[in-house]
Amino acid sequence: MKITLNVNATPHDLELDPRTSLLDALRDHLDLTGSKKGCDHGQCGACTVLVNGRRINSCLALAVMHEGDEITTIEGVGTPDHLSPLQKAFIRHDGYQCGYCTPGQIMSATGMLNEVAEGWPSNVTADLEGDTDLTREELSERMSGNLCRCSAYPGIVAAIFDAAEEDRPGADQKSIEEKRVAAE
Amino acid sequence: MTEHLKMDKVQPRMLDETGQGAITVPMDRPEGRLKVAGQATYAAEYKAENMAYGVLVRATITKGQVTSIDEGSVTSLPGVLGVFATGKMPRSPAQGTAGAAPIQPEGRVDYFGQPIAVIVAESFEQARHAASNLKIAYEAETAETDPETASEIDVPDGQLLDQGDIEAAMSDAAFTVDATYTTPPHNSAAMEPHASLAEWHGDNLVLHGAYQMLKFNREELADSLGIDPEKVRIHSPYVGGGFGGKLGISQEAIxxxxxxxxxxxxxxxxxxxxxxxxxxxxxxxxxxxxxxxxDKDGKITGLAHEDRVSNLPEEGFSEPTAVASHFLYGGENRFFRQEVARIHRTTAGSVRAPGEAIGQLALECAMDELAEKTGIDPVQLRIQNIPEKHPESGLPFSSNSLAQCLTDGAERFGWSERKGVGKRREGEWFVGMGVASAARTNILMESRARVTLNPDGTALVETDMTDIGTGTYAILGQIAAEMLGLPTEKVTVELGDTNLPGASGSGGSWGAASAGSSVFLGAKAIRSKIAKSLGCAPEELRLKDGIATGANNRRPLAELMSGPISEEGHIEPGTTMEEFAQSGFGAHFCEVGVNAVTGEVRVRRMLAVFAAGRILNEKTARSQGHGGMIWGIGSALTEAIEHDPRDGRIVNHDFAEYHMPVHLDVPDLDVMFVEELDDHSNPLQSKGIGELGLSGAGAAVANAIYNACGVRVRDYPATPDKIFPHLPE
Structure with missing residues (x-):
């Protein structure tokens, strides 16, 4: 069937088998292979994309369900020559090894930081009504849907904290950069 | 020209002299920009014009014969192009370094889930649908699937050793441990599933695959197809994790x-x-x-390690669980014996640190039990039993810094704060500390690489070596940069293509040492040519930042070269591997909390200290250490393949049910490297690190559980059901 998918702010007209998952539409029909297929069952998070700003497992969605939605993939976050702060932080902290789960980790972290900023509680949030702080436990709980068999978790956690600090409203970018240079 | 070295004698420590400052430093991975932007291309991401999609169909019996495949049940479905490969389909993937076709059983089924055929269609959705509809008829036979009751048991000669008198040693000893440990099956579970795109150009095959050892994989694929290996090209520039799971050619490629x-x-x-x-x-x-x-002082006088493992009939591999037990600790009376049960479960093969990974779950737990019995601190007990030389062969160690790993680690971790069993309680948590030694045999393999230096001060490294996440792109570039006196960003590394010189492949923790040595040798040959142009002896030559210095001469590279210089490096293992016992060593320290209400275990912090010779990149080496430690957490606490007792099938065949560690299972980890150079290992003085981090890690977790709450789990993984019923009041 004919559908239009809005991916990374570009509309794409497609003719798809209705059984096509959003992930396969991206990978096989739009050549956006940054979203990875690790399990095709919503169990690993490698296929994470943003739909209208919210993170989802694109392998668990049919492409035809997302006509009219704003879909953001890793390709829309940053290119090798123009990386986002989070992508740069993953490189600095070696938040990957083989790189296969990496786009999903970055997309998931992007969505997760928005959820925290909006005050969404998680399974480990003590006070469901109050503000949400991005503690180590909160970060790990909220990222636990993204598996990494190389087990680069320490680097991923460090990268997300690093980028979150840089992204914080009113953050002193100069002192962050100075600290970073000193650390290296 | 080829610079060849057979590692028969100690090589000069050239990387200490070169002075570019490219080696060892924690350089970011050069391919990182592509990976974080989703632009690194893995096997399933190549496209070819007019490409069709195949889906494998599996056997739904455990043992027997396929009597018919009803192709008519699917050929009328939309888009279906056919059912293929029934005769050539291998039973199992090739074992690592096989270099020959795996068994192609022609319709015989030996385990539940074995691939029978591939259905190809115009689209993935069509092929997947057809695969679920293919009707296969079988003649089923009774199958043995339980290793404990199997009637066919092999005892491999290579795993037998009887030295001194272990029975006498046990009866004369002041203290003994005699304990049996069980470990479950594991899966490598790399995040990228096995994937291949095959394209024929006349008689020549190009395969975009996800493989660890391309030189061997090419031979395996060609042999499986009955064609000349020269006609096969395998391309795997990016591999989404391997861990042994992609060592040998597997069914999807064929x-x-x-x-x-x-x-x-x-x-x-x-x-x-x-x-x-x-x-x-x-x-x-x-x-x-x-x-x-x-004896009464805690000196080990006897050590025995016996096991039963399993595999399919006719598979040559059996996991050598006792591999490091042969040399970690002394004791003159020693006994080793392995039994391999021939059963019909999914093929057993190499998964990260085959042998050490599960052998040290047992041995290092037994050492903790011995420490408890003798009343000697577990760190001290280990240190005092480190042998001077290999306790069986009598060979000297090429290097053995285990004592330092244990001592330095104990100090850094705060081991002296460790309390007696069950003595530290924080709210509803029992808290305890554990330690374990790590050892992983060090191996050098034949490997080749071509290094090209250009007059503009750039260089190119080319080899069919793979980077499965291990950091190969980074370290090969660093070695070339260090040897050629270039900034690392001036060196490009091309990997993963069998058209390039054949490397060791990634496996057995030998990749960095072997492929790295070949790059070292290629660059060394280039240095000789530069020295000649400059008019100095090679050992006088200094190369730094594109400037050559020697014999009172100082010239930019461009002035010394009329064109690119290309040299091949070729390393082969030699007598240093026979004359020295070679191993990486390490020590793991772990603190856990055991919940007094539920029996749940949470790892609170972990430290590993590694002695692995020269560290080639501190950043990627640390990540390898982290990876191993986290695998250790998984093997200690959660990971287990469950086989259905009725037919041997794997019932938890996905990530929801096979529990690998996730973010929340992993606390902050600390990794330290001991300064060490191993002169007998290779010309880089390095040792393997990819599997060392896993060896022993899980035992440190299990030993911490015992220290926390007094429950000794000998049946891994230590899930709450094995702890909770035994918790103290």
Whole structure:
């Protein structure tokens, strides 16, 4: 069937088998292979994309369900020559090894930081009504849907904290950069 | 020209002299920009014009014969192009470094989930649908699937050793441990499923695959298809994790190649995650009996390590659980024996640190039990039993810094704060600390690489070596940069293509040492040519930042070169591997909380200290350490393949049910490297690190559980049901 998918702010007209998952539409029909297929069952998070700003497992969605939605993939976050702060932080902290789960980790972290900023509680949030702080436990709980068999978790956690600090409203970018240079 | 070195004698420590400052430093991975932007291209991401999609169909019996495949049940479905590969389909992937076709059983079934055929269609959705509809008839036979009751048991000669008198040692000892440990099967579970795109150009095959050892994989694929290896090219520049699971050619590659040949169009076959669990290698389950005999001072006088593992009939591999037990600790009376039960479960093969990974879960737990009995601190007990030389062969160690790993680690971790068993309680948590030694045999393999230096001060490294996440792109570039006196960003590394010089491949923790040595040798040959142009002896030459200095001469490279200089490096293992016992060593320290209400274990912090010779990149080496430690957490606490007792099938064949560690299972980890150079290992003085981090890690977790709450789990993984009933009031 004919559908239009809005991916990374570009509309794409497609003719798809209705059984096509959003992930396969991206990978096989739009050549956006940054979203990875690790399990095709919503169990690993490698296929994470943003739909209208919210993170989802694109392998668990049919492409035809997302006509009219704003879909953001890793390709829309940053290119090798123009990386986002989070992508740069993953490189600095070696938040990957083989790189296969990496786009999903970055997309998931992007969505997760928005959820925290909006005050969404998680399974480990003590006070469901109050503000949400991005503690180590909160970060790990909220990222636990993204598996990494190389087990680069320490680097991923460090990268997300690093980028979150840089992204914080009113953050002193100069002192962050100075600290970073000193650390290296 | 080829610079060849057979590692027969100690080589000069050239990387200490070169002075560029490119080696060891924690350089970011050069391919990182592509990976974080989703632009690194993995096997399933190549496309070919007119490509068709294949889906594998699996056996739904455990043992027997396929009597018919009803192709008519699917050929009328939309888009279906055919059913292929039934005759060539291998039973199992090739074992690591096989270099020959795996068994192609022609319709015989030996385990539940074995691939039978591939269905190819115009689209993935069509092929997947057809695969679920293919009717296969079988003549089923009774199958043995339980290693404990199997009637066919092999005792491999290579795993037998009887030195001194272990029975006498046990009966004369002041202290003994005689304990049996069991470990479950594991899956490598790399995040990228096995995937191949096969394209024929006349008689020549190009395969975009996800493989660890291309030189061997090419031979395996060609042999499986009955063609000349020269006609096969395998391309794997990025591999989404391996961990042993992609050592040998596997079924999807052969299926894609056969189907593509018959259809005369490119075919891509990607395994579903469930198929990765069922068809590719699993780590065997094991039952291990460890006996330790010690005198009144805690000196070990006898050590025995016996096991039962399993594999399919006719598979040559059996996991050597006792591999490091042969040399970690002394004791003159020693006994080793392995039994391999021939059963019909998914093929057993190499999963990260085959042998050490589960052998040290047993031995290092037994050492903790011996420490408890003798009343000697577990760190001290280990240190005092480190042998001067290999306790069986009598060979000297090439280097053995285990004592320093234990001592430095104990100090850094705050081991002296460790309390007695069950003595530290924080709210509803019992808290305890554990320690374990790590050892992983060090190996050098034949490897080749071509290094090209250009007059503009750039260089190119080319080899069919792979980077499966291990950091190969980084370290090979660093070695070339260090040797050629160039900034690392001036060196480009091309990997993963069998058109390039054949490397060791990634496996056995030998990749960095072997492929790295070949790059070192190629660059060394280039240095000789530069020295000649400059008019100095090679040993006088200094190369730094594109400037050559020597014999009172100082010239930019461009002035010394009339064109690019290209040299091949070729390393081969030699007598240093026979004359020295070589191993990486380490020590793991772990603090856990055991919940007094639920029996749940949480790892609170962990430290590993590694002695692995020269560290080639501190950043990627640290990540390898982290990876191993986290695998250790998984093997200690959660990971287990469950086989259905009725038919041997894997019932938890996906990530929801096979529990690998996730973010919340992993606390802050600390890694330290001991300064060490191993002169006998290779010209880089390095040792393998990819598997060392896993060896012993899980035992440190289990020993911490015992220290926390007094429950000794000998049946891994230590899930709450094995702890909770035994908790103190």
């Amino acid at each position: 299926a894609a190649a056969v189907a593509a040949r018959e259809l005369k169009r490119p075919v891509r076959v990607v395994m579903a995650r469930q198929q990765v669990f069922e068809m590719t290698m699993r780590r065997t389950e094991s039952r291990q009996r460890v006996r330790l005999a010690a």
